[in-house]
Amino acid sequence: MLQDVCVSDLASPIKLNGFPCKANISADFFFPGLRNPGNTNNPAGSVVTAANVDKFPSVNTLGVSIARIDYAPGGQNPPHTHPRATEIIFVLEGTLEVGFITTDNKLFTKIICKGDVFVFPRGLVHFQQNRGHGPAAVVAAFNSQLQGTQAIAMTLFGATPPVSSDILAKAFRIGNGEVDAIKAKFAQK
Amino acid sequence: MLQDVCVSDLASPIKLNGFPCKANISADFFFPGLRNPGNTNNPAGSVVTAANVDKFPSVNTLGVSIARIDYAPGGQNPPHTHPRATEIIFVLEGTLEVGFITTDNKLFTKIICKGDVFVFPRGLVHFQQNRGHGPAAVVAAFNSQLQGTQAIAMTLFGATPPVSSDILAKAFRIGNGEVDAIKAKFAQK
Amino acid sequence: MLQDVCVSDLASPIKLNGFPCKANISADFFFPGLRNPGNTNNPAGSVVTAANVDKFPSVNTLGVSIARIDYAPGGQNPPHTHPRATEIIFVLEGTLEVGFITTDNKLFTKIICKGDVFVFPRGLVHFQQNRGHGPAAVVAAFNSQLQGTQAIAMTLFGATPPVSSDILAKAFRIGNGEVDAIKAKFAQK
Amino acid sequence: MLQDVCVSDLASPIKLNGFPCKANISADFFFPGLRNPGNTNNPAGSVVTAANVDKFPSVNTLGVSIARIDYAPGGQNPPHTHPRATEIIFVLEGTLEVGFITTDNKLFTKIICKGDVFVFPRGLVHFQQNRGHGPAAVVAAFNSQLQGTQAIAMTLFGATPPVSSDILAKAFRIGNGEVDAIKAKFAQK
Amino acid sequence: MLQDVCVSDLASPIKLNGFPCKANISADFFFPGLRNPGNTNNPAGSVVTAANVDKFPSVNTLGVSIARIDYAPGGQNPPHTHPRATEIIFVLEGTLEVGFITTDNKLFTKIICKGDVFVFPRGLVHFQQNRGHGPAAVVAAFNSQLQGTQAIAMTLFGATPPVSSDILAKAFRIGNGEVDAIKAKFAQK
Amino acid sequence: MLQDVCVSDLASPIKLNGFPCKANISADFFFPGLRNPGNTNNPAGSVVTAANVDKFPSVNTLGVSIARIDYAPGGQNPPHTHPRATEIIFVLEGTLEVGFITTDNKLFTKIICKGDVFVFPRGLVHFQQNRGHGPAAVVAAFNSQLQGTQAIAMTLFGATPPVSSDILAKAFRIGNGEVDAIKAKFAQK
Incomplete structure (x- = not known):
């Protein structure tokens, strides 16, 4: 990080590690796209609505991004990794079974509820499963402008x-x- | 970050950059302390309830922390800086005027509502002011295990x-x- | 990295991010443990012999480690990730099918032979499969003193x-x- | 830092984190602009003459910059922060009261004279006040190519x-x- | 590292710290150029065949590179430094005297043979000398996409x-x- | 850097990358040891008086250090490298020939005088030679708490x-x- 801000110019033809900066900034640094729950009508029964640099250009070079994740009853955010970020979540509503596994194959898991916080260390396989009777939702923050996601089953199969x-x-x-x-x-x- | 996790041993007599790791970890990585609004009965009319490494030892070495901030009507989180972190917020409820100022003295400000996201770049002076008629609250995430806070007026006066x-x-x-x-x-x- | 070297004192009772340094160093910086092929008589038909900080204390704080991987005919190093490192391999002998998958689910794969080099970007799922009639072996280097490994199937199941x-x-x-x-x-x- | 040098091409139309590199370098790495005291005839009674990447393109990617600060009698460099750098100063002449405040509101202050060194940790509010009868001057070095400055009163008011x-x-x-x-x-x- | 991969576009007119990314990638991540020994018919009696970002564009942003070094009998890789990388070597064949010197002028040296590993800490002067009767060769890995090399005698003289x-x-x-x-x-x- | 300050406890028996922190700090952050010229009566005709973490514990974790270098007439700071830092100098008095050499063996050199600034990129071989008739002196700042120095001739011979x-x-x-x-x-x- 070498200057105050560098709002990404997503239209630039130049490709580099991260993004070039827009020449003029004004109505930036704000993102309204997480106001509403996403559509969970899919096989996993969950959806991640991301506010990373691809959608929220202002986070370019700032080292953070955020997302909301919605879960239908029984829905899951299946086991996955983020190659470039630790994730910390705050439960907006519902009851979730969450967990991650270390490189020596130990599972750390917990049932968490509205207002609870849980942290998934960088790069480790982790998951969330809705264990309540209604919908669930979390806010997830990352220490990367583009955390990347590898959903294990989809990645391999x-x-x-x-x-x-x-x-x-x-x-x-x-x-x-x-x-x-x-x-x-x-x-x- | 040189291993999967290093839950801080806050009782260790050894002082170093960050914290030594606990020898045994089990019921960690979870923090329930943000479930309820904090007490805003103070001159600023707001309170920050932090889940950084001092309160939530699991984030040691992981490069993230989180907090909830509650605001009484008219309350403010006064102008302050975080020397070691960018901050990204998600509004849980209410209506806030938020802003930050760059090193060339430009103010970027916005009125934000429930579900909105705003980002405050690392090290820059910023603030939030409750502009609604009821209480307001946000979740704030940082890309540091201990962001540090300098509330400008308190720092100087x-x-x-x-x-x-x-x-x-x-x-x-x-x-x-x-x-x-x-x-x-x-x-x- | 704040000094020339910091050979890890694996016997220290102090746990921190990485390791404390030995007070006296002499016959360090050398590791003979990769001279011979490892024993591949296991279900995967492959074995990783690591020279990371757990086995080769000299790499503490230096940001590198190395391993040799041996594969029986038909053996594989199954799909796995390294949460903290990019990996680059050099084939010592044999013929391998290698590949990695990006976060947008694209597979990059190649058949490689003795003397070839292939690189697996940090944190992404990757694998090697012996496609020759005899044994195969590679030298693998990492830009971390302790890359960590999550073998996907073992991690989850x-x-x-x-x-x-x-x-x-x-x-x-x-x-x-x-x-x-x-x-x-x-x-x- | 991925190559020996990258002298910034300040005329480039491309905006990125830092600057693109000039194609040809020759009479670089040298900056004569700190030879003479700056003009302290202003309300603060001090002036910062900077040799950061905006004025001294050679420091691009090198992680350092330097400045001289001159103070009229009674002049001050008012309380300010550098969002991206620690500062270390060496007194060229005069007598200064200097100080910084930590995030737990402790002031560390000292009267310093010609030849003395003082360090201001990254991101913390700090100041210098000429306490002598004549002019004062310091050389200030930063561990950033563009430290940024937020003079608190100007920033807010x-x-x-x-x-x-x-x-x-x-x-x-x-x-x-x-x-x-x-x-x-x-x-x- | 802000995305999965960024294969360098060596033909781009834009110069920056590292390289811009190619728009389309396909047959990348593989490098066959280290299969054969290099020509050691030169005064030093050794040759470094590098697979760094200048020759192997795929390592751009990935933080690693690799090389093979061949030594005629009596050949040496003369005392040199890498300003931006630690180096770890694996001996492919032969017998070498290797060593590095710390900043307090202590030499760490060792005779190493086929299959042995040795590590040279970042930035320190080091060398390898063929002490066997036949040719020798090593694989050398670096934690930088472009380690840089300053062969001391050539640099100065x-x-x-x-x-x-x-x-x-x-x-x-x-x-x-x-x-x-x-x-x-x-x-x- | 994970907290405001961490003044090194040089007496601690614990060895780690950098230093543990003192439990109590008070009269720190100040260093008077550069007030006077050092003794240049030695073969090189120059002396470096360092204010790095070994002498000035306050810079621990802060990423900076400083030194003054004095040169007798004809004295030199012989060709050397700093494995962990870029160096930027400000001339206090005298006339110096300074230079550094890149990894492609190009010399960048300049005659500099009182008040001039010159920068030596991280890890590259560089030198200063007094070319005036009287003594010379510079202030040198580094972006490392312990830059390390390898004086080439002494290192090798x-x-x-x-x-x-x-x-x-x-x-x-x-x-x-x-x-x-x-x-x-x-x-x-």
Whole structure:
């Protein structure tokens, strides 16, 4: 961070690590896009509405971003990683089972409710599952302008081009047929 | 960040940049202390309830912290800086006038409402003022485990030992008597 | 990095981010433990022999570590992430299919041979599969003293305590019975 | 810092975090602009002559800058912060009262003379006041190519557009009239 | 590092710290240029074949690079520094005397063989000398996309324009004639 | 940097990257040791009086340090590197020839006088030579609490244990006898 602000110029033809800065800034630093719950009508039953640098150019070079995550009853934000950020969440409503797993395969998990805070250390696999009877929602903050997300199952079974089935079969210790069945689910997306 | 986690051992006699790690971790990474509004019955009419490393040891080495800020009607979080963090806020309820000032003395300000997001770049003077008729509250996230806060008026007029009155008089272009009157207000604290 | 070297004192009772330094250093900075292939007689058919700070204390504070990875014919280093490091490999022998997946689910893959170099960007899921008829081996370098590894299948299906089966079933879009069958494979470890 | 040097091309139309590099460098890395005292004939009785990246393009990407500060008798460098740098000063001549305030409102202050060194930690409010009978001067170095400066009184009372007077009145616990009187002083600038 | 990858666009006219990113990436992340030994027929009897960002654009922003170094019998990689990287080596073949010197003038040295690992801390003077009867080779990894190299003798005695001979004579405590004789050797290059 | 200040506790038995913090701070942040010129009666005819963390504990974690360098007529600060810092100098008195060499062996050099500023990029070989008839002096600032110094000739010819003479002979393309003669000069120290 080498100057006060650098609102990203998303229209610039120049590609670099982060974004070039807009020449003129005025109605920036504000983002209204998290006011309303997102649409959770999808297989996971949850949706992440992001205010990272791709949507909220003002955070360019500032080292933060934010999102709201909405969960239908039974919905989940499936196991995933953020390669470039720690995440800290605050529960807006509902009851969630949340957890992360360390590199020595220990699970840290907790049932959390409205007003609770939980932190997911940088790069580690983590998840949230709605365990209440109604909808749930959290605000999630990241120490990166673009945290990135790898939803594990989609990453492995829904990549383009696909990961070879025999690699996945050996990794999960299942048959090639089972791999292809899972791939079919994610290919439908 | 050199390992997965390092939950701070706040009882350790060793002082270092950050904190040593607890030997055993279990019921960590969770913080319930932001569930309820804080008490805003004070001269500013606002209160910051922090979940930084001093209160929430799990964020040690993770590069994030979070807080909730409550505002009585007419309350304000007075102009202040965070020497080590950018801040991003999400409005839980109410209507706030928020703003920050750049190093070339430009004010960026906005009236924001429930669900809105605003970002305050690292190190710059900023404030929030409740402009609604009822209470207001925000969640504030920081890209530092201990953002630090310098409330400008308290820093200058309430320091221990006090800043010399003639320095403040010259800086604000007021009389020594006016300086001492302001100091008296902050000394009451 | 605040001094020339800080060889980690692995016996110190003090836990911090990284390690305290040994008071006296002499026969350090050298590690002979990668001379010989590791034992690949395990379900994955591969083994990582690491020279990170846990085994090679000299790299403490230096921002690098190294490993050799050996693969039996058909062996794989299963899909995994390193939360804190980019990895660059050099093939010592054999023929490998390698790949990584970006956060927009694109797979970059390649067949590589003796003397080839491939790079896996920080935090992204990646893998290596021996595609030759004989053993294979690589040298892998990391820009971290302790890169950390999350082998995806073991992380999710072999954690302690276990991740709830219904969470995994929903994530992979399979039945609870299939989840438990996979868990059984990883519990045998 | 990814290459030896990157002398900033201040004429480039491209705006980014820092500056693009000049294609050809020759008579760079040298700055003669601090040879002479600056003009202290202004309300503060002091002047900062900066050799940061805006004036001395060679420091781009190098993480340092330097300035000389001159003080008339009774002059002051008023309370201010640098959002992105620690400052270390060396007294060229004269006698100064210097100080900074921590985030727990403790003042560290000292009278310093020719040849003395004092350090102001990153982001904290600090000041210098000439306490001698003649002119004073210091060399100030920063660990940033563009430290940024927020002179507190000017920032709050001289911003464009102005900060609402009621916000400042509440913050300093003074009347709106007093606020407007101070604003008038800084508006004259 | 603000996105997954940023393969450098070496043809871009824009110069910045690092490189702009290519708009389209496909057959990247792979580098075959280290397969074969380099030509060691030169005065030092060694050659560094680098896979840093200048030759292997994929490592841009990733914080790593790699090289192979080949040594004829008696060949050396002469004393040098890398201003921006720690180096870790793995011996592919042969027997080498390696060492580095700390800032308090202590030499750490070792004879290393095939399969051994040695680490050279960032910025410190170090060297490798082939002490076997046949050729030797190592793989060297760096925690920088462009480590930079200053071979001490060439830097001082072969610079353009030349360093004044009297400066070198005083530094090495030799005569101007001796300096000029050494300069002549490096000027032949 | 995770808190306002961390004045180093140089007496602590704990060794870590940097230093632990003193429990109580009071008369810190001030250093009077650069008031007077150092003694230049030595072979180089110059002396560096440092205010880095080893002598000025207050700069611990603050990312800066400072020094004064005095030069007798004809004296030099011989070619050296700082592995962890860029250096920026301000001339207090005298006339100096200064220069640094890039990793592609280009020398940037300049004659500088009282009040001039010059910058030496991080890690690169650089020097200063008094070219005036009287004494000279500079203030040098670094963006590191402990910049480290490798004076090239002393590093190579005066190390303990000594670097093998045949390695130095081959590196400088001189005879073993010449190497030993230079070593003898530096061993006298």
